[in-house]
Amino acid sequence: MNLTRWSARLPGGQRRASAPQDRPSGPTPSVPATRELPEARIAHEHAGHQHLAVHDVLGHLPALVAISYGPGHRLGYLSRAYTEVFGPRPTGVPAHQVMPELEELGLLPLMDQVYRTGRPRTVKARKVQLPALAGVEPPRYYTFVCAPVRETEDLGQQLAQLTGGAGKAAMVPTPADSGANTQAGTDAGRDAGDCTADLATDAVADSAAGAAADSAAGAVTDAAAPQSVRTALGLSSLGLGSFASLRRSTGASDVCGVLVFGAEVTDQVRVTERLRESERRQREAAVTLQRSLLPQKLEQPDDLRVAATYQPGGADTAVGGDWYDVITLGGGRTALVIGDVMGRGMRAAAVMGQLRTAVRAYARLDLPPHEVLQLLDGLASEIDASQIATCVYAVFDPSEQCLSYASAGHLPLMVRLADGTITRPEEPGGPPLGTGGWMHTSSNLPFTAGSTGVLYTDGLVERRDQDIDHSLDTLAGTLAGATGAPDVICSRLLRAMGVTPEHDDDVAALVFQLPQRDNDTAELFRTASLDLLGGAEAASSARAFTQGVLTSWRVGEELQDLGVLAVSELVSNSLTHGHPPMRLRLRRTDRRLTIEVTDADDHLPRRKRALPADESGRGLEIVATIASNWGTRRTPDGGKAVWCEFLLKRSSTGGVDPAPGDA
CATH class of the missing domain: 3.60.40.10 (PPM-type phosphatase domain)
Structure with a gap:
């Protein structure tokens, strides 16, 4: 077998395994275990992660983050993204005094609900207009989540430590802490990334560190709480007691603050608006x-x-x-x-x-x-x-x-x-x-x-x-x-x-x-009928009947002549091609005169052009010429009906004449 040809197709490890073993025999040099290096590296990296600062992490988030504490929602932290949108705010002050945007966005009532009930609340797609870009850039949209901060959580434990002994005003801060506190309480323009406390250790510590913080929370004193953290949050000079005295007596007794998180959803809102507009146009097109x-x-x-x-x-x-x-x-x-x-x-x-x-x-x-x-x-x-x-x-x-x-x-x-x-x-x-x-x-x-x-x-x-x-x-x-x-x-x-x-x-x-006619209008809606009996003399009877009825209806003389001619042609056609029983019906309304002849034959006549030498076949041609409309239909009893209509118009003498173009 050609090992060289096959080894060219194998991965590197397989080629090495398939290669001839011509190494010299001897003791194999010691190689560290493959698990020792990763475990050591993981332990080293974990030790480094414990020193990450939460405010540094939050400061790099594009989301808006604000943390408040106590029932008055005093401001404890603002992220860098929040200050870029709404501007800097001083910490340690109630939110309703320095954060009017919360009232405009409807977040303050939600923060109250979260603090009382301990359940998060969400408002979607709230419009935010950047003050610096008003009139230049369209507004942005954010979805805000108000979540409770609890004492049993890492962030809640650290907030509890910061306020656990704040009521002792005799405590003297270090010069560095005093300067930080003064700047946090008076300088509203301070960047939020610098005005926050170092919440790192408890915020990102693993579960073991969190458990240790829990065991020490009950016995913490002013000396135990880092003074630099208290001054950075603006809590050391507030004279506030522990959070147990700040919270309302509700079922959510472990809630010590509220975290407000705002994620920008401008692109989603724009897409939704475009889709809604497209659907509106499609609906308008369908309705049209x-x-x-x-x-x-x-x-x-x-x-x-x-x-x-x-x-x-x-x-x-x-x-x-x-x-x-x-x-x-x-x-x-x-x-x-x-x-x-x-x-x-x-x-x-x-x-x-x-x-x-x-x-x-x-x-x-x-x-x-x-x-x-x-x-x-x-x-x-x-x-x-x-x-x-x-x-x-x-x-x-x-x-x-x-x-x-x-x-x-x-x-x-x-x-x-x-x-x-x-x-x-x-x-x-x-x-x-x-x-x-x-x-x-x-x-x-x-x-x-x-x-x-x-x-x-x-x-x-x-x-x-x-x-x-x-x-x-x-x-x-x-x-x-x-x-x-x-x-x-x-x-x-x-x-x-x-x-x-x-x-x-x-x-x-x-x-x-179908309205009920009074005496005046009833004169304009009348019906008359005649059974056609006998042979050829039925046509003569039909003409005489029509002449008398149209005269009594006071139609014009011209319409009487046209009506008699149409009756003569239709009755003659029925006598020639139909079967009894035959019936003539005359009906008038305020707009038209209708003539209809029925018989028992179901064969529907058709209009055709008669040749000069033909002696018949011109009846329907004559009717179609003098009438405004004509047609045929089958009757429910198996026969047929042939009808024609004449449009009417009022004459100056009170009678009715045929409309122009009927004759």
Whole structure:
């Protein structure tokens, strides 16, 4: 084996071990034991550490340190960093007289609590403005900890020694000590690193030295306490007794002073402020996005009065995905929608915007509520499989005075009838959107004149400390007694449910009313219908019926001609392609005239362009040209309805003429 090649790959020790042993035999020179040198070095260094001075150590700390003693919190020590921030202070004087910054920072009450209870107290991120840099440098921030100093501790033992015999004024200090005492008591500009006592031996001594100090503390005299230490702390001339007479008679009987420690946290505060500002901007952006996705102005149907409100959560709450909408459908019908996307932030607001746009698109198809939710269910899964949403889609038909609705995991709508009775759906709704695999169904509620309905999101009724059924009962009771316009009812519901600007969740509510008409307005809201019986003569009967009804409604002559023409085309189309029973319905409001023909055939006609040689296929083309709007929809009984509308305007004679551009 090539030992040279292998030894090149080994560490130095292994190469030496693998090298051939050709040293001469003989006695091995003695080598000291490997443990002797470290132990000797440790003992030597430990002896040196015992002579370190605490004030030298604290003087090099960047933290603010102050030590007080007695119930009056007389100043005993200031670190160099403290004097650099607040300036020098004389020792031996009560802190409230020479340290106004403690009062400004709210530390004096905490020091009292610490001295009485013996438990530390902390105040975080207090602003400190350096007097010399005011207006030049931004303020700094410090976190202060007030900790008790106890007699059983090294620092407390030394303070107790310093004050144990201070009451004997006959004691004569040495000249050096006298000079130090005079300077400590009168010179406020002395540096704190020099005005402190040498607290070294007891502050950093090991446990054996501390135990020895404990045994000697009871018998210490003025001669036993180092005079230079007493004068450096400014205690020898105060005439104070032992700390046993200075402390208050509390459970913390061994507390003899308070240590104030301040650590600078300016960088942390600046980072926190930047993060808070960033979160505020993000929240404002999310709220702006959500508000821009909500209806800027609600559509006002002919028959209903509607009002809605949206209130985001408090400043500490991320914006949610609550939304609402009012969509005017054809034939005088109105869709009322409210929903809530689970989650918070920009993502929830974006999903909400996509769902609201999809609802408006599906509503234009004039589908039943459960079919709209079925389409939304599939779309929600495609948008984001991890997001689920709840929704209620309701359609009001003024001709039937009925509210048809379907719910996907949302809270139930509430309806207050004219007599004050509250109606809530008893049957449960389907699961939330995005879950899939569920066939939604539609239900009906009566909605007669004088009724008020409310749709809302969970933020209005859900509370952490309250059962939701109790909140729903509270909402029902408030709605039962609420009167006035929809916007007034919205405000009353929010106040009754305790919703404030600092609410912990988004809140959306939609209130709609079917007002009771008086005699004057009732003339502007009228309905007439005719069953179409027989064959071709039904068209002639429909034209004559329409002419008579429009005349009695005092519409303009031009509108009468257009209405009769539209009825003729729609009835003829139904007689040709539909099945009985057939029905003609005329309805007018203060803004429009609606003509609707229903039959039992479910095939929806489509508008198409007829060729010059075609003898038919121009009926819907004519209707679409003369009417302001037209459309088709399937009826709940399996048939279809074809309708058209004409906008109205007031004439100078008190009648109603077609709006410009209708003909």
